Amino acid sequence: MANFVRGERMHGGMSDLPIAFERATVRAGAVTILDEITLTVSPGAPTLLIGPNGSGKSTLIKLGMGLIDASEGRVTWGGRTNAASPRRAMVFQRPIMLRRSAVANIEYALASRGVSRGEQARRADALLTQVGLRHLKDRPARRLSGGEQQRLALARALACDPEVLFLDEPTASLDPASTKAVEDIVRATADAGVKVVMASHDLGQAKRLAGDVVFLVRGRVAEQARSAQFFVAPATPEAKAFLRGDLVI
Amino acid sequence: MSEGASALELIFSGDSDLYSIVGLSLYVSLSAVALAAVVGFPLGAFLALVNFPGRSFVVVVLNAFMGLPPVVVGLAVFLLLSRSGPLGFLGILFTPRAMIVAQALLVLPIIAALARQTIEDLWTEYRDELTAMRIGPAGRVATLLYDARFSLMTTLLAGFGRAAAEVGTVMIVGGNIDGFTRTMTTAIALETSKGDLPLAMGLGIVLISLVIAVNGIAWGVRRYGELRAG
Ligand SMILES: Nc1ncnc2c1ncn2[C@@H]1O[C@H](COP(=O)(O)OP(=O)(O)OP(=O)(O)O)[C@@H](O)[C@H]1O
Numbered sequence A: 001m002a003n004f005v006r007g008e009r010m011h012g013g014m015s016d017l018p019i020a021f022e023r024a025t026v027r028a029g030a031v032t033i034l035d036e037i038t039l040t041v042s043p044g045a046p047t048l049l050i051g052p053n054g055s056g057k058s059t060l061i062k063l064g065m066g067l068i069d070a071s072e073g074r075v076t077w078g079g080r081t082n083a084a085s086p087r088r089a090m091v092f093q094r095p096i097m098l099r100r101s102a103v104a105n106i107e108y109a110l111a112s113r114g115v116s117r118g119e120q121a122r123r124a125d126a127l128l129t130q131v132g133l134r135h136l137k138d139r140p141a142r143r144l145s146g147g148e149q150q151r152l153a154l155a156r157a158l159a160c161d162p163e164v165l166f167l168d169e170p171t172a173s174l175d176p177a178s179t180k181a182v183e184d185i186v187r188a189t190a191d192a193g194v195k196v197v198m199a200s201h202d203l204g205q206a207k208r209l210a211g212d213v214v215f216l217v218r219g220r221v222a223e224q225a226r227s228a229q230f231f232v233a234p235a236t237p238e239a240k241a242f243l244r245g246d247l248v249i
Numbered sequence B: 001m002s003e004g005a006s007a008l009e010l011i012f013s014g015d016s017d018l019y020s021i022v023g024l025s026l027y028v029s030l031s032a033v034a035l036a037a038v039v040g041f042p043l044g045a046f047l048a049l050v051n052f053p054g055r056s057f058v059v060v061v062l063n064a065f066m067g068l069p070p071v072v073v074g075l076a077v078f079l080l081l082s083r084s085g086p087l088g089f090l091g092i093l094f095t096p097r098a099m100i101v102a103q104a105l106l107v108l109p110i111i112a113a114l115a116r117q118t119i120e121d122l123w124t125e126y127r128d129e130l131t132a133m134r135i136g137p138a139g140r141v142a143t144l145l146y147d148a149r150f151s152l153m154t155t156l157l158a159g160f161g162r163a164a165a166e167v168g169t170v171m172i173v174g175g176n177i178d179g180f181t182r183t184m185t186t187a188i189a190l191e192t193s194k195g196d197l198p199l200a201m202g203l204g205i206v207l208i209s210l211v212i213a214v215n216g217i218a219w220g221v222r223r224y225g226e227l228r229a230g
């Protein structure tokens, strides 16, 4: 199942883990999007980011990915501050497909990692099969449905052979069968030693996948706990209300 | 419409003067567009991707230069290439080469400005994904040029249309020498002033047909490519 995923042992050099957010604040003009986030992402089972719309999940993922800089505080990867690393990959909330066929999108990511041409075709085929898109391999990627594009984006991120994989609501527009398929891939990927950091709105899904949970409200970490702890006995009133299905803003 | 009738006769009789004029026009304009693209595409990509002081100024000037008057470009190239000019030693004034250089300068702003806009729009869309995939500067340019290839073809067409239709630069730096630097547009101007309206008309019809044919081929290629690549 996870033959395409490479565990930690496959990576030479220094690790990007743990990712440490140290009082990291992100502002856009006068708006504070993330407010003094202190958080450590360690190797192990997936870390699930949950929280209401606009609480800062996507921004936290971009910060952890190194796509944006903290306005104050800092983020370190394995103790280092260099943001650029080929060992992280991500699936955006709204993935952008290159103007090429589905398979060419994956081969592009493989090529960017220096995978040889012959090997590209073989691995792209395996990844497309994995996400259930093999029959659409020659379709222009931008003509795929929203759910198909989301799965293709997951395959493309996996093609980068990451040590840390950020997923921003990767099942948001998927039907139940595809959601289950993606959850299986996430589990297999995590089992193969890849650290998954994933935003989700689906509490059931968070329960099924999470090793630990980071609960965001209005740009702050309201609670961080082991999954078993969080879903059974949340510590904060906000988390209690959120889990009950009450409106948290 | 007797002029029109004899114009058509001329075209279909395979008049060799006519065909050498048409051939030279195509050769000069296509070469000029190719030359301008070699410089204009990288220049457009550079302006789209790299921020430097004065960038907005360069972009505005480039956009304004899309409407350069051909006679002014012709004059400038003439001064450069004339025997006492800085590039006079090349000895290419009144040759097809000089015409290619002049037309290339004329369409360079068109190609660079349109390419910059196209590439910048695509970059806005691709930026986050390509940054997340850690694609370096050279890879970005290659990816954007490749993925924008069908839009960039329209850019080339705009350049070709401009080059094929203009008369000012080729007249000044080519000199309209019979059998050597005479193009369709300079011939039309000459024949009209001489009063040989059938020949002028025939040339005009051929010129317009060629431009339509080139655009038709490009349209077909673009449709085909879009169907395959999205
Ligand atoms: N560039 C920006 N400028 C101003 N405000 C921004 C910017 N980016 C994000 N925000 C705001 O920051 C807040 C957090 O955005 P973010 O996308 O991180 O939320 P989210 O938790 O991912 O939400 P959702 O569940 O809807 O995906 C939102 O209120 C958003 O409007």
Ligand SMILES: [Mg+2]
Residues within 6 Å of the ligand: A057, A058, A059, A093, A168
């Ligand atoms: Mg989001």
